[in-house]
Amino acid sequence: MKVASVIVDVPSRQTDRPFDYLIPERWQGIIQPGMRVTVPFGARRLQGFVVDVKDHSDIKQLKPIEHVLDVVPVLNEELLDLGRYLTETTLCFAISAYQAMLPAAMRAKYEKTLRLTDEEKRERLPDEVKPLFAGRTEAAWKEVEAAGLWRAAQKAVQQGVLEAVYKVKEKAGKKTVKHAALAIPSEQAKQELGSLPARQKEVLSFLLEKGKAASVAELQAVLGVSSAPLKALVDKGFVVLNDVEVYRDPYEHRTFQPSEPPALTQAQEAALAKIAASVRAGEHRTFLLYGVTGSGKTEVYMQAIDEALRQGKEAIVLVPEISLTPQMVERFKSRFGSKVAVLHSGLSVGEKYDEWRKIHRKEVQLVVGARSAVFAPFENLGMIIIDEEHETSYKQEEMPRYHARDVAIYRARRHSCPVVLGSATPSLETFARAAKGVYELLELPERISDRGLPDVHVVDMREELRSGNRSMFSRRLLDELRRRLERGEQAVLLLNRRGYSTFVMCRSCGYVIRCPHCDISLTYHRAGERMKCHYCGHEEPLVPRCPSCGSEHIRFFGTGTQKVEEELTRLLPKARVIRMDVDTTGRKGAHEELLSRFAAKEADILLGTQMIAKGLDFPNVTLVGVLAADTMLHLPDFRAAEKTFQLLTQVSGRAGRHELPGEVIIQTYTPDHYSIELAARHDYRAFYQREMALRKAHGYPPYYYLTLITAAHEEAPAAAKAAEKIAAYLRKHLSHEAVVLGPVASPIARLHDRYRYQCMIKYKREPNLTAALKAVIDRYQADAAHGGVTITVDTNPYMMM
Numbered sequence: 001m002k003v004a005s006v007i008v009d010v011p012s013r014q015t016d017r018p019f020d021y022l023i024p025e026r027w028q029g030i031i032q033p034g035m036r037v038t039v040p041f042g043a044r045r046l047q048g049f050v051v052d053v054k055d056h057s058d059i060k061q062l063k064p065i066e067h068v069l070d071v072v073p074v075l076n077e078e079l080l081d082l083g084r085y086l087t088e089t090t091l092c093f094a095i096s097a098y099q100a101m102l103p104a105a106m107r108a109k110y111e112k113t114l115r116l117t118d119e120e121k122r123e124r125l126p127d128e129v130k131p132l133f134a135g136r137t138e139a140a141w142k143e144v145e146a147a148g149l150w151r152a153a154q155k156a157v158q159q160g161v162l163e164a165v166y167k168v169k170e171k172a173g174k175k176t177v178k179h180a181a182l183a184i185p186s187e188q189a190k191q192e193l194g195s196l197p198a199r200q201k202e203v204l205s206f207l208l209e210k211g212k213a214a215s216v217a218e219l220q221a222v223l224g225v226s227s228a229p230l231k232a233l234v235d236k237g238f239v240v241l242n243d244v245e246v247y248r249d250p251y252e253h254r255t256f257q258p259s260e261p262p263a264l265t266q267a268q269e270a271a272l273a274k275i276a277a278s279v280r281a282g283e284h285r286t287f288l289l290y291g292v293t294g295s296g297k298t299e300v301y302m303q304a305i306d307e308a309l310r311q312g313k314e315a316i317v318l319v320p321e322i323s324l325t326p327q328m329v330e331r332f333k334s335r336f337g338s339k340v341a342v343l344h345s346g347l348s349v350g351e352k353y354d355e356w357r358k359i360h361r362k363e364v365q366l367v368v369g370a371r372s373a374v375f376a377p378f379e380n381l382g383m384i385i386i387d388e389e390h391e392t393s394y395k396q397e398e399m400p401r402y403h404a405r406d407v408a409i410y411r412a413r414r415h416s417c418p419v420v421l422g423s424a425t426p427s428l429e430t431f432a433r434a435a436k437g438v439y440e441l442l443e444l445p446e447r448i449s450d451r452g453l454p455d456v457h458v459v460d461m462r463e464e465l466r467s468g469n470r471s472m473f474s475r476r477l478l479d480e481l482r483r484r485l486e487r488g489e490q491a492v493l494l495l496n497r498r499g500y501s502t503f504v505m506c507r508s509c510g511y512v513i514r515c516p517h518c519d520i521s522l523t524y525h526r527a528g529e530r531m532k533c534h535y536c537g538h539e540e541p542l543v544p545r546c547p548s549c550g551s552e553h554i555r556f557f558g559t560g561t562q563k564v565e566e567e568l569t570r571l572l573p574k575a576r577v578i579r580m581d582v583d584t585t586g587r588k589g590a591h592e593e594l595l596s597r598f599a600a601k602e603a604d605i606l607l608g609t610q611m612i613a614k615g616l617d618f619p620n621v622t623l624v625g626v627l628a629a630d631t632m633l634h635l636p637d638f639r640a641a642e643k644t645f646q647l648l649t650q651v652s653g654r655a656g657r658h659e660l661p662g663e664v665i666i667q668t669y670t671p672d673h674y675s676i677e678l679a680a681r682h683d684y685r686a687f688y689q690r691e692m693a694l695r696k697a698h699g700y701p702p703y704y705y706l707t708l709i710t711a712a713h714e715e716a717p718a719a720a721k722a723a724e725k726i727a728a729y730l731r732k733h734l735s736h737e738a739v740v741l742g743p744v745a746s747p748i749a750r751l752h753d754r755y756r757y758q759c760m761i762k763y764k765r766e767p768n769l770t771a772a773l774k775a776v777i778d779r780y781q782a783d784a785a786h787g788g789v790t791i792t793v794d795t796n797p798y799m800m801m
């Protein structure tokens, strides 16, 4: 008896374990761990992942597996184990962990086929399979299955002769190119040559000489022939025409100048030597590459990767989504050419799947991508790099709630290879570990250009108001902008908000209009005069009177990029402005287009939200202005100061990166706040000391760990009661060292029509934690069926709302 343990596709606590199924005889030896199957489950038929194959089950009456969805495993042993690690550490369901590792295209039900990978390999097809592919390069899975050829097909896939393809239907149209190839052995073709008319002879000799399939376009261009001779050869059965798939390469229309590595500075050299030594020794280590903005971290990454590739290994580079700019991609593509796959959210489902397949088929050795690229199915990893490691977008805010840093370190340990965390503003957690020697600290204390870091001026906006300036631009910022325009230099302006105006407030009574579902203030959008909720999408028309007191003095507070743009063009009519925010970058490719226009100096000022704060490297930018440095300081989040410091430092880092000296102006209503003062002085270490002292005093990470539990229900009392019960249970079952805070209403007290209450656990070491949390989840998952309370557990929260 052969038995498969299967994790079924039902994300719930009750089904979160492997179920045993019988492997029918025809699939014995074929089904392996890491393949997906369909199985009967109660009255339903479900997809699932095979996690184990064994000879025996304790269950008496096993149901058989119905279908096999993959020819070869889509998850290897390492990734299967990683899934187990994620379920333990983030308390997610195993099915959620496995699905997070695969491209979306494979999660849906798509038509599947087997395809010949290469016309030349046709001869290597197993004999019994050959007829299925006669005169074509693809066969549907159903046919293979019906013909009972599964085993033979699997072998062919393992040998790289056939490939399993999940057909993703896309509007973009099919990406295939017609190819011509010999349909007869070359010996026979040579003999036929003599009897052919001249044109046909030319075509046949061309194919003979080439020794493999040639695109029809190429053939016609080289020989200058029409399609007639080709058609004649096809009719005679000497030549076949095939549609050969080309990858949907999002960068296909781009050419990349090959780049040679520059000679490194001493600091770069020292850092690289340590990393390269660890690559060569094949030992796991975690490095923190702490280098100021513009210090050449990326160059160190690239040369370290080069070392890994020379060792015949593979590498992953993680970059935050918003700094995965065309510039960044270009740097890696120029250096590593076709060895690179790129994964980010701007790609279509099909494009992502193509990139994933390049990795799975080992056609690339390097992946540059956002968070989920950490799951790239490489089997011989030599290095993982996390650029801008402090970015909170490395934490996924839905199940599985993993942090890419933890996954990277887990995988690197398994592969015995180094992890490099790079940042100009490392997260407190990471710097603290480096200070303790858990990570190895490598420093790049100076910029590459000998100009040094830009001068930063803090402007007190309260003063501006007192002296009669009601504009959102201080006099100093405006003066400096004018100066840049005169000199033909460029400026970057950061506004940490989106939309026309942020919230709508009554000046008479102070009433702020809020979302009826989410309890956050609505944002005014000028298009259509509407107010929108940025959490749930609720929208309504702008009100002419205060709903609370009836006053007409209802006006907008805060400023959005659109409003700033209007004021800017009013004050500086000659300035050419490019605005970059979620509204102007929604369309595919818009982000790239706006940046390349700015790079081509088609604008003087780049105005935008956080998305412009990182990674950009424009030689002509000599002024950076921050319009309101305080917007993030007042969020209900213990990391508010850290986030403010990071953002200000990063955006300042955009100025004066090359020959021209840079200058930064920060406008704020709280100029004395240490995060603003220290960012202005470029003093990361002082900020670190100060912030660590506060974290210690208030019991926050990195001194303590946190776990956040949120209970939500349509009725506030039900949510509150559940949260209270949870808090009581935890207090009883956790040790005295753990502190359970709350329950309290969440900062966002209502989301998607559900009231939210939360409690927070602070702890240093808590052996009972996992068991207690699992018990809580069990209890409430079971309850959910009746009571409707949903609970979420976040074992390492970054969103405190």
Ligand SMILES: Nc1ncnc2c1ncn2[C@@H]1O[C@H](COP(=O)(O)OP(=O)(O)OP(=O)(O)O)[C@@H](O)[C@H]1O
Pocket: 262, 263, 264, 265, 268, 291, 292, 293, 294, 295, 296, 297, 298, 299, 424, 448, 449, 614, 615, 616, 617, 653
């Ligand atoms: N050894 C070197 N010689 C000459 N130029 C270099 C060298 N290293 C890096 N550069 C150049 O210096 C500039 C800054 O380097 P890079 O972008 O790698 O810095 P970074 O530390 O990654 O920056 P940031 O964190 O601010 O994005 C780039 O234009 C890069 O091409």
Ligand SMILES: [Zn+2]
Pocket: 506, 507, 508, 509, 510, 511, 546, 547, 548, 549, 550, 551
């Ligand atoms: Zn009012």
Ligand SMILES: [Zn+2]
Pocket: 515, 516, 517, 518, 519, 533, 534, 535, 536, 537, 538, 752
């Ligand atoms: Zn809402």
